Amino acid sequence: MDTGYFYDRIRTVPDWPEPGVQFRDITPLLRDGEAFAELIEAFAGRYATAHIDAVAGIDARGFIVGAALAYRLRCGFIPVRKAGKLPFDTVCESYSLEYGQSTVEVHTDAADPGDHVLVVDDLIATGGTILAAAKLMQRLGAKIVETAVIIDLPALGGSARLKDAGIAGFALLTY
Template identity: 70%
Template sequence: MNDAFFASHIRTIADWPQPGVQFRDITPLLRDGAAFRRLIDAFAERYADSHIDAVVGIDARGFIIGAALAYRLGCGFIPVRKAGKLPFTTMQESYALEYGEASIEVHTDAALPGEHVLIIDDLIATGGTLLAAVNLMTRLGARIIEAAAVVDLPELGGSARLAEAGLPAFTLLHY
């Protein structure tokens, strides 16, 4: 895996969505077909020998990576959405962002007790979104294999929070 390759496809947008935030945009990585394939291949190689029943993708960029990875691994895909976006009975979890608060939810039948799931998103910032997804999956009885993301922003403390919670995490890049 070549970190410089992936890093060359990440765009930094200063002061978005608010002053002081350095937004790491993965859309150029997704836009480049060869780079996107390499991204999915890198994750698929890591999890090829894992017993994963479903990949849990977090709204919205985690959907893109998660669905492609689930296809590649031959397992199911579970969408974790922003509140109010799912049509069936849901469970909800609130969390803090580095610049606000939010809630995510999942269908109450999304994962079965004992199923092995991988949770994936585009980046780890404060860790709030991933920890909220972990809480949802745990409430459903799923077993978390790992949390994964393209980018880790360690100075925002998310990867440390995940480690403190005993959740193994994997990222391709650290800023």
């Protein structure tokens, strides 16, 4: 599929959440049933022959893509949540954001040692969130197959941070 199809369904919201930021809004893409299906198929095609035990989707938009992709790949889904949202024993990872500090967590039994995990989110900017999620999976003994996002903003350095950490990344679109 031509990626222009997806670019056409991403809305740019200027000056949000603060002046100078060009927010890339995926909600029109998700709202379009055919486009959403094509998005999941684009990712599924990439990973169809990969050995993936689970897709780890990052709270909250990574849940949308990650859960649908896990269903399509017939593998498990691991929710990577913001701190304080999971009811069982957890392991957490803190990281820096453009505007402060945050923490993500997973249940201690979310992945088994040796599991092959694909980490999914909607977008990579500075890379803090997706790198923290990948580190969580590694701490549980999982092997990261790749990280996958709809949108990469390479000027913000996140994809370079992943590469420097030895974690492969894939982005469908680049702005």
